[in-house]
Amino acid sequence: MNRLRTSYPRLCLAAMPFWLALWPVVSHAQGDLPGPEIAAKGTPSGAAACASCHGAKGEGNAAANFPRLAGLPATYIAAQLQNFAEGTRQNPVMAPQAKALSARERNAVAAYYASLPAAGGMPLNKPDATTKDVGQWLATRGRWDQDLPACVQCHGPAGAGVGTAFPPIAGQSAGYIASQLHAFKDGTRPGGPLNLMGVVAKRMSDADMAAVADYFAAAKPVAQSEAATSSAREKK
Ligand code: HEC
Ligand code: HEC
Incomplete structure (x- = not known):
């Protein structure tokens, strides 16, 4: 563990x-x-x-x-x-x-x-989120009793992506994100380097997948390098 x-x-x-x-x-x-x-x-x-x-x-x-x-x-x-x-x-x-x-x-x-540029934006976090806010909780904290790391640990703050191996997920549609999580779990999509996503998805229930997909879909995409400045740019 x-x-x-x-x-x-x-x-x-x-x-x-x-x-x-x-x-x-x-x-x-x-x-x-x-x-x-x-x-x-x-x-x-x-x-x-x-x-x-x-x-x-x-x-x-x-x-x-x-x-x-x-x-x-x-x-x-x-x-x-x-x-x-x-x-x-x-x-x-x-x-x-x-x-x-x-x-x-x-x-x-x-x-x-x-x-091509990604549009700016950041996800909305409820400061008082509890474990009942499954989407935000899994995205930002994970579930350690299941060895399920927070999505943002690999996909970066706000799900904006990290480097070349960890794609941005913020701003993809909920349906697409959920379908990919199912595909990783079912093995119809390879889990990427070291099968990292295969391991993650196997620990998630259908309800987990739906909740976290809704959370990231509500976040607007943000370029990795611009996470800090994008909200200012968006206001223009
Ligand atoms: C241990 C690192 C790690 C963690 C934690 C992680 N991911 Fe991933 N994720 C990856 C990698 C690596 C890929 C790229 C897989 C590939 O190359 O095909 C990926 C790909 C994805 C994709 C496909 C994106 C696309 O554009 O098709 C989705 C969706 C996704 N992850 C969602 C999540 C969610 C939701 C969580 C949290 C529950 C999560 N990931 C946690 C490493 C991780
Ligand atoms: C007829 C519609 C259609 C056309 C045309 C199409 N795509 Fe797609 N594309 C899709 C669908 C649907 C998916 C999601 C597949 C899945 O669920 O795995 C997708 C997924 C992708 C992905 C995976 C993205 C990710 O985040 O992992 C890439 C890359 C991609 N397409 C590139 C292309 C390129 C390049 C072309 C042109 C040569 C193209 N597509 C033409 C429908 C299309």
Whole structure:
């Protein structure tokens, strides 16, 4: 029990060299079709325009549970596209899109979406939250008797994401977040480095997933580097 508690940060750090080692491989090749063109028009090989589902600015479509792509780390996007193409992350809509792209095109479109700004904002925290506020409690404190760390320990304050391995989750739709938690638990989506998300999701009930999904969906996305200044920017 205690061992797991102290080893999470170390595990996260331990994974970094692998991601850094992958970076030259992922970033080296330049796309034949530029990222913005793939996003806006799709490819002759059969990928549909990403923007038709993920929005003109990569903002996603909350009603349809199409995730936001703007501001996600490039290596994360490229890895997800590879997972869809290889079928380890199972989704009937995204699989044909990802399969139609070459590795270079995946990297190009990933770099493009990573470069788009995420809107500013912060989640609302109730200062007097109790364990009954399941969403906020799990997000910010976790549940240690189950060895369930707080989501923000890996996904950063406000769920804005950390580095390239821990994607932002704030501002994705509740339906999308919950569906991904179920997918991690059911094994239809790989759990990421060291299966970190697989371990987390297996400890959550359906009600936990729904509550924490609502909590992060109510938070507006915030760029990692701008967490401190975004609320000021948003007011303009
Ligand atoms: C027909 C609609 C549609 C089109 C077109 C489409 N997507 Fe998707 N995309 C989805 C859906 C639905 C999901 C959620 C899949 C899931 O639940 O795992 C998704 C998920 C993703 C994800 C995972 C995001 C995350 O946070 O893990 C990436 C990356 C992605 N799409 C990139 C692209 C790119 C790049 C293109 C263009 C080449 C594209 N998509 C075209 C519907 C679409
Ligand atoms: C020990 C670290 C860790 C903790 C704690 C953690 N996550 Fe994650 N999470 C990850 C990693 C790593 C990924 C990326 C997985 C991948 O590469 O596919 C991820 C991915 C996700 C995704 C997919 C995002 C997307 O764009 O598709 C969601 C949703 C998510 N986490 C929600 C949560 C929630 C909710 C909690 C708290 C209950 C949580 N996570 C706690 C490490 C963690």
